[in-house]
Amino acid sequence: MARVLVGVKRVIDYAVKIRVKPDKSGVVTEGVKHSMNPFDEIAVEEAIRLKEKKLASEIVAVTCGPTQNQETLRTALAMGADRGIHVEIPADQCAKAGPLQISKIFAKLAEQEKADLIILGKQAIDGDNNQTAQMTAAVLDWAQGTFASELKLEGDELTVVREVDGGLETVKLKMPAVVSADLRLNEPRYATLPNIMKAKKKKVAKISPKDLGVEIASSIEVVEVTDPPQREAGIKVESTEELVSKLKESGLV
Amino acid sequence: SKLGKMLKKFGSEFLRTRFSSILSKRGRSSGTDKLHSALSAIVGEKNAAWSLAAREQHNHDESFHAGGTPENCVWPNSVEEVSEVAKFCSKNHISMIPFGTGTGMEGGVVPQNKTICVNLTNMDRISDLNLEDFDVKVQPGVTRKSLNRELRDTGLWFPVDPGADASICGMAATGASGTNAIRYGTMKQNVLNLEVVLADGTILNTAGPKRRCRKSSAGYNLTDLFVGSEGTLGFITSTTIRLHGIPESTLAAVCSFPTVADAVNTTIQVLQCSIPIARIELLDSFTIDAVNKYSSLENKVAPTLFLEFHGSQKGTEEQVDQVSEIATLNGGSEFSWASTTEERSQLWQARHDCLYALLAQRPGSKCYSTDVCVPVSVLSEAIQYSKDVLDDSGLTAGTVGHVGDGNFHCLIILDPGNEKELLGVKMAADMIAKRAIDLGGTCTGEHGIGIGKKELLKSELGAEGISVMRSIKNTLDPLNLMNPYKVIE
Numbered sequence: 124m125a126r127v128l129v130g131v132k133r134v135i136d137y138a139v140k141i142r143v144k145p146d147k148s149g150v151v152t153e154g155v156k157h158s159m160n161p162f163d164e165i166a167v168e169e170a171i172r173l174k175e176k177k178l179a180s181e182i183v184a185v186t187c188g189p190t191q192n193q194e195t196l197r198t199a200l201a202m203g204a205d206r207g208i209h210v211e212i213p214a215d216q217c218a219k220a221g222p223l224q225i226s227k228i229f230a231k232l233a234e235q236e237k238a239d240l241i242i243l244g245k246q247a248i249d250g251d252n253n254q255t256a257q258m259t260a261a262v263l264d265w266a267q268g269t270f271a272s273e274l275k276l277e278g279d280e281l282t283v284v285r286e287v288d289g290g291l292e293t294v295k296l297k298m299p300a301v302v303s304a305d306l307r308l309n310e311p312r313y314a315t316l317p318n319i320m321k322a323k324k325k326k327v328a329k330i331s332p333k334d335l336g337v338e339i340a341s342s343i344e345v346v347e348v349t350d351p352p353q354r355e356a357g358i359k360v361e362s363t364e365e366l367v368s369k370l371k372e373s374g375l376v
Numbered sequence: 377s378k379l380g381k382m383l384k385k386f387g388s389e390f391l392r393t394r395f396s397s398i399l400s401k402r403g404r405s406s407g408t409d410k411l412h413s414a415l416s417a418i419v420g421e422k423n424a425a426w427s428l429a430a431r432e433q434h435n436h437d438e439s440f441h442a443g444g445t446p447e448n449c450v451w452p453n454s455v456e457e458v459s460e461v462a463k464f465c466s467k468n469h470i471s472m473i474p475f476g477t478g479t480g481m482e483g484g485v486v487p488q489n490k491t492i493c494v495n496l497t498n499m500d501r502i503s504d505l506n507l508e509d510f511d512v513k514v515q516p517g518v519t520r521k522s523l524n525r526e527l528r529d530t531g532l533w534f535p536v537d538p539g540a541d542a543s544i545c546g547m548a549a550t551g552a553s554g555t556n557a558i559r560y561g562t563m564k565q566n567v568l569n570l571e572v573v574l575a576d577g578t579i580l581n582t583a584g585p586k587r588r589c590r591k592s593s594a595g596y597n598l599t600d601l602f603v604g605s606e607g608t609l610g611f612i613t614s615t616t617i618r619l620h621g622i623p624e625s626t627l628a629a630v631c632s633f634p635t636v637a638d639a640v641n642t643t644i645q646v647l648q649c650s651i652p653i654a655r656i657e658l659l660d661s662f663t664i665d666a667v668n669k670y671s672s673l674e675n676k677v678a679p680t681l682f683l684e685f686h687g688s689q690k691g692t693e694e695q696v697d698q699v700s701e702i703a704t705l706n707g708g709s710e711f712s713w714a715s716t717t718e719e720r721s722q723l724w725q726a727r728h729d730c731l732y733a734l735l736a737q738r739p740g741s742k743c744y745s746t747d748v749c750v751p752v753s754v755l756s757e758a759i760q761y762s763k764d765v766l767d768d769s770g771l772t773a774g775t776v777g778h779v780g781d782g783n784f785h786c787l788i789i790l791d792p793g794n795e796k797e798l799l800g801v802k803m804a805a806d807m808i809a810k811r812a813i814d815l816g817g818t819c820t821g822e823h824g825i826g827i828g829k830k831e832l833l834k835s836e837l838g839a840e841g842i843s844v845m846r847s848i849k850n851t852l853d854p855l856n857l858m859n860p861y862k863v864i865e
Binding site: 138156158159194198201309310311312313314315316317318319 | 522525526528529530531532533621622623624688716717718721
């Protein structure tokens, strides 16, 4: 049976209206509702289903970030993960830790935990990078099945149906492998109160990137974050002549 | 003549709505300008609309009840703004209709006279969530699905599920119910407190400010008075509701029966055994056939029960064993299971899409839904009678029901342009409702009275009941400005 590692990221809740900070350094996160990245919920759900089918022996949920990330781990545990690992990165350094750094952390943890399968969300809804799963596989030199909409595990072999631009692509991977979860892979379960209570007793280990020998300073710096331009109201014209003259005015005709 | 008699009965309603429809589609007059400026001064220029497009968005709901178009639409951003709008309208004798998601089934938001529309959905805060007490406060812009999404990490949910993604305050206004009522109750059992704005602008907390008690014997039950009042007594600007724990285990299954009576008997026996079944929904053969085609399912075409069990792991397994035994005794088939979350969602979506599935069988048609609710012991009789009436009238309909509550819907498919068919439908619906009333039931289990069932309300309640209702209405809204011509005259 496979040992599964699942990555969960704490992001601004998808239903929240994002506002840019006045100094354009980023988006407002103070006092804003945060929750688990939706694609990560799907990843956790898939891991739990593997365990329910007795194809996985243990599910370890991993998160990288400040103290608040523990809430996200608890949700993963309440959904059915067995234990958690919190890789503590202080809030001010989080912005600098990009997919490359995170992938190195996951790679090291996979080796330490002797994982056979890593399931990640295909992308986080704040960064939208869609790089971590791919980079993790590259660092480990493992097979990868990204944008998974279907997953079948038989012994040592993983069949992944991928959602690609042209349609669906089926690939067969030899374990160990990294999979990134896409929207249609499954519908995640909600955490129930009895499970939330049980999750409080599950083990959560706290470590730092240094313990894994990973440097988290990225060579990418965010210079500015701005709103997209405000959509302006259209105007109504009274006649085709007016329409043509307005089009000419704006140089479109 | 028969047609003459029918016109006399329904004619005045037709005439009034046609007339007001012509009136409100006129262009802007100085009167409209003054109204618009006054309302803009209260809610802000951006939040008041006089354009025909905006007003037409607010002149209909899911029913095909016709009427006029509001003179103006406003989107207040706070209960104080709602109060100021009400004060202004009161002073100037202007009717007001509250508007949420427009998903009502009885024409509750359709103007029947010159009126403005007050769209409350800009107020969309979720506040005062109390995890240990299982309650939360929501404003009209919060729909039940968005609330459940917001709560998903807490282990709590709001189970009242009428199908549509309706505004929770709107659900309170219509006394909504749904597939989960058999286990979790309707809005009536789940509203703890309401913040209401009366016609004269008074802001009222029906159970008292900040109250959120599970039970109370303090004074008259004003909260229940406003639940189901369909906007005729005031604006609901905030609702404090009961939440429930998400069940540890959820199992859903489908079971078919030789006849509707067998399915109903199974339901009665399940309830007699005190099995805490979460959902028990009946779909007749005609509906199942449509559902199979529309939602790409493969259920046997026969009277069918869609079932859902909530509880602990062991609890649900026990419930399933008990219910399958009872079903088998009544000729029920083997259960076919929806085990994953996706399969369950698909099943219940198919149930909620019954309406669209039936409409798809006759493109271009509309649907009229009856909504009678009778004691479960006479449910088979009521359903059989309804089918006979519809067959005699040559009407096409599917029957679906919340059998556990004795509430069923005949979804009658009709051509809205065919006046004769419309009148036939109205007559059939009246007969079905009258029989339900005779059997000790109600003409409307969950949709409300709205425009079309005012006469039935009189038969159901009797003169004394109507008289008391009228005095309450006159006390709270003496000028009859709140959603006039709905529920009671």
